[in-house]
Amino acid sequence: MIRAQVLCCGGTGCTSSGSPKIQAAFQSEIEKQGLADEIKVVQTGCFGLCALGPVVIIYPDGTFYSKIKVEDVAEIVSEHLLKGRPVERLIYKEGAEIKTDENGEVHASLNDTTFYKSQHRLALRNCGVINPENIDEYIAMDGYRALGKALTEMTPDQVIETVLASGLRGRGGAGFPTGMKWKFASGNRGNVQKYVCCNADEGDPGAFMDRSVLEGDPHAVIEAMAIAGYAIGADQGYVYVRAEYPIAVKRLQIAIDQAKEYGLLGKNIFGTDFNFDLSIRLGAGAFVCGEETALMTSIEGKRGEPRPRPPFPAVKGLFEKPTILNNVETYANIPQIILNGAEWFSSIGTEKSKGTKVFALGGKIKNTGLVEVPMGTTLRHIIEEIGGGIPNGKKFKAAQTGGPSGGCIPASLIDTPIDYDNLLAIGSMMGSGGLIVMDEDNCMVDIARFFLDFTVDESCGKCTPCRVGTKRLLEILDKIISGNGEMEDLDRLEELSTYIKSASLCGLGQTAPNPVLSTLRYFRDEYIAHIVDKKCPAGVCKKLIRYEIDPEKCIGCGMCAKNCPASTIVRTDYVAAGHKLASMKIEQANCVKCGACMSSCKFKAISKG
Amino acid sequence: MKSLAELAEIRERMKNKVVLREGGNDMRVVVGMATCGIAAGARPVLNAFVEGVNREALGDKVTVTQTGCIGICQYEPVVEVFQAGKDKVTYVEMTAEKAEKVLQEHIKGGKVVEEYTITNAKKA
Numbered sequence: 001m002i003r004a005q006v007l008c009c010g011g012t013g014c015t016s017s018g019s020p021k022i023q024a025a026f027q028s029e030i031e032k033q034g035l036a037d038e039i040k041v042v043q044t045g046c047f048g049l050c051a052l053g054p055v056v057i058i059y060p061d062g063t064f065y066s067k068i069k070v071e072d073v074a075e076i077v078s079e080h081l082l083k084g085r086p087v088e089r090l091i092y093k094e095g096a097e098i099k100t101d102e103n104g105e106v107h108a109s110l111n112d113t114t115f116y117k118s119q120h121r122l123a124l125r126n127c128g129v130i131n132p133e134n135i136d137e138y139i140a141m142d143g144y145r146a147l148g149k150a151l152t153e154m155t156p157d158q159v160i161e162t163v164l165a166s167g168l169r170g171r172g173g174a175g176f177p178t179g180m181k182w183k184f185a186s187g188n189r190g191n192v193q194k195y196v197c198c199n200a201d202e203g204d205p206g207a208f209m210d211r212s213v214l215e216g217d218p219h220a221v222i223e224a225m226a227i228a229g230y231a232i233g234a235d236q237g238y239v240y241v242r243a244e245y246p247i248a249v250k251r252l253q254i255a256i257d258q259a260k261e262y263g264l265l266g267k268n269i270f271g272t273d274f275n276f277d278l279s280i281r282l283g284a285g286a287f288v289c290g291e292e293t294a295l296m297t298s299i300e301g302k303r304g305e306p307r308p309r310p311p312f313p314a315v316k317g318l319f320e321k322p323t324i325l326n327n328v329e330t331y332a333n334i335p336q337i338i339l340n341g342a343e344w345f346s347s348i349g350t351e352k353s354k355g356t357k358v359f360a361l362g363g364k365i366k367n368t369g370l371v372e373v374p375m376g377t378t379l380r381h382i383i384e385e386i387g388g389g390i391p392n393g394k395k396f397k398a399a400q401t402g403g404p405s406g407g408c409i410p411a412s413l414i415d416t417p418i419d420y421d422n423l424l425a426i427g428s429m430m431g432s433g434g435l436i437v438m439d440e441d442n443c444m445v446d447i448a449r450f451f452l453d454f455t456v457d458e459s460c461g462k463c464t465p466c467r468v469g470t471k472r473l474l475e476i477l478d479k480i481i482s483g484n485g486e487m488e489d490l491d492r493l494e495e496l497s498t499y500i501k502s503a504s505l506c507g508l509g510q511t512a513p514n515p516v517l518s519t520l521r522y523f524r525d526e527y528i529a530h531i532v533d534k535k536c537p538a539g540v541c542k543k544l545i546r547y548e549i550d551p552e553k554c555i556g557c558g559m560c561a562k563n564c565p566a567s568t569i570v571r572t573d574y575v576a577a578g579h580k581l582a583s584m585k586i587e588q589a590n591c592v593k594c595g596a597c598m599s600s601c602k603f604k605a606i607s608k609g
Numbered sequence: 610m611k612s613l614a615e616l617a618e619i620r621e622r623m624k625n626k627v628v629l630r631e632g633g634n635d636m637r638v639v640v641g642m643a644t645c646g647i648a649a650g651a652r653p654v655l656n657a658f659v660e661g662v663n664r665e666a667l668g669d670k671v672t673v674t675q676t677g678c679i680g681i682c683q684y685e686p687v688v689e690v691f692q693a694g695k696d697k698v699t700y701v702e703m704t705a706e707k708a709e710k711v712l713q714e715h716i717k718g719g720k721v722v723e724e725y726t727i728t729n730a731k732k733a
Binding site for chain 2: 001003004038060061082083084085129130136137139140141142143144145148152270271
């Protein structure tokens with residue numbers, strides 16, 4: 001009988017911080033202390049708090065340990081697992097009250113921490129709870145019941161009606177109603193070949209919720225795709241996943257094999273005449289292949305380039321057959337909707353955006369990781385409560401959503417309830433849910449340049465507005481951050497952006513200027529500071545900053561010169577009153593603006609301007 | 610997988626194995642497992658509860674867990690039973706046999722085994 005379980009996160013984040021070693025250490029220590037019959041070590045998917053990895057949860061009490069080292073394992077086993085005394089110094093307790101009851105017993109459960117307390121985990125419900133490589137654990141959590149229900153109790157049209165009524169919208173970017181997509185592809189069932197595809201080509205810098213679902217709960221995606229196949233009358237599915245996600249690919253393959261073995265994929269599923277098969281197609285990591293038509297072209301074995309729409313995939317998609325393509329997170333919601341009903345799902349969220357959304361929190365924020373909240377949660381709540389706020393007492397400046405296709409939300413709009421339509425209205429977009437937090441040290445012109453640099457690299461080159469237009473935008477931005485900008489450049493940026501948006505072939509080009517437009521809209525004064533004052537207010541753009549030594553404060557110790565990698569700090573003849581040595585001076589011509597002098601000066605004699 | 614019944618069968622079989630992670634059971638059996646408790650024989654008591662709960666398929670209602678020293682070392686092994694909305698019951702000087710009786714009468718039957726409680730031990 002197993003009385004306790006040790007859940008070790010096996011997501012990509014924790015794997016890179018050493019969780020496989022921790023898991024092995026638990027296994028051997030538990031055996032060594034003779035507890036192997038009553039304590040089980042389980043590898044799970046991502047818990048969401050990636051910044052604190054490797055993380056371990058011990059059930060039944062739900063104690064959450066973070067930043068575990070191999071040396072800590074023996075102590076946890078002998079103290080916590082044998083004697084029942086959680087090792088307090090290793091418990092993650094942000095926001096959670098450590099309760100000591102009348103017996104001196106320590107309680108600190110993961111669910112009490114501010115990070116988890118206000119989350120609502122639907123798409124991530126099994127991540128960090130089940131072993132993703134064991135189909136039985138998924139089944140124990142009601143897995144494949146939705147597929148059974150759909151096949152035996154519902155007609156394909158009823159399935160589509162349910163998805164439609166739930167209000168579920170695509171979680172990959174544009175937010176198109178999922179049920180509509182399915183409906184468009186549902187005609188002529190049984191007479192034509194159709195396909196169900198899953199977009200797991202997660203390309204936004206900083207977004208990794210799809211990876212987390214595939215790593216932590218792969219069967220949810222498989223089950224949902226089979227349901228989709230039943231709804232539109234398709235017997236073949238493809239998951240397009242980037243080769244950079246090796247753990248996700250491996251677990252998904254294991255899951256597909258197990259589902260086939262159980263007959264949950266294949267012929268005559270649940271004794272009905274419904275057949276469905278699934279295979280994985282690996283992408284090479286081109287951003288454009290996340291665009292639906294480029295993705296399908298890539299599955300066909302051709303170079304991943306978009307094609308004009310219409311015809312839409314629902315009419316002529318993969319191999320020119322009717323196809324539906326949904327994102328991983330979208331699929332992860334489907335089994336829940338079928339099981340609990342459209343009304344249950346549509347009771348969560350806002351009027352036009354139903355359910356929850358997973359955000360990948362990154363940038364200047366304490367709790368880097370994945371959070372899932374109901375639609376309509378304010379940005380303030382996500383950043384200040386769940387995310388734990390900005391580190392080092394800095395001030396929140398803006399949040400970037402939607403990656404290279406999205407835009408910035410300034411501090412003045414921090415109370416905006418986040419859903420598809422609100423984000424569009426303020427010039428950003430939901431995108432796949434990357435949420436990058438920026439503080440006063442981030443330069444908004446530099447941020448716009450960063451995302452544009454990415455799209456210039458990733459533009460596939462097929463259409464001119466995107467290929468040439470984004471390049472020109474980048475050149476203008478480069479001109480501004482190097483101090484050579486003119487006020488007319490701002491008009492040029494806006495004009496060119498408008499052309500690129502309206503004339504590009506696919507979503508990549510149509511959204512590429514968004515980071516420029518939204519920073520221009522909310523942070524125009526920063527652009528003007530770069531152009532008119534030749535200053536970077538945040539002190540980021542190297543060509544516009546200068547380090548200076550105050551000769552009155554400098555005692556001439558020479559630490560700065562010692563630390564200067566460009567050897568460009570020299571001694572002057574000037575000895576300030578009360579000092580013994582002559583002061584130092586930076587020869588600006590060779591300065592690389594690294595700031596090493598400033599951080600090495602103990603007398604605060606060096607300033608940045 | 611030819612039928613829903615097969616699926617249900619796997620689900621039932623596996624449920625006990627993952628139910629630990631759902632928490633929120635309304636009854637908690639806590640065994641004192643500090644050095645004093647272990648020395649006094651708390652291990653067999655813990656095992657008896659764990660096996661008993663499993664055998665009686667009470668896994669979704671009862672959590673068995675351990676704790677540190679409660680501070681009444683002379684009464685070890687000590688077992689406490691917590692139940693939502695009820696007073697805590699403290700059993701003392703437990704053995705595997707006594708554990709079985711507590712399991713049957715208190716945990717399953719809802720009737721406190723007065724003779725093993727600390728109130729009675731103090732009187733004696």
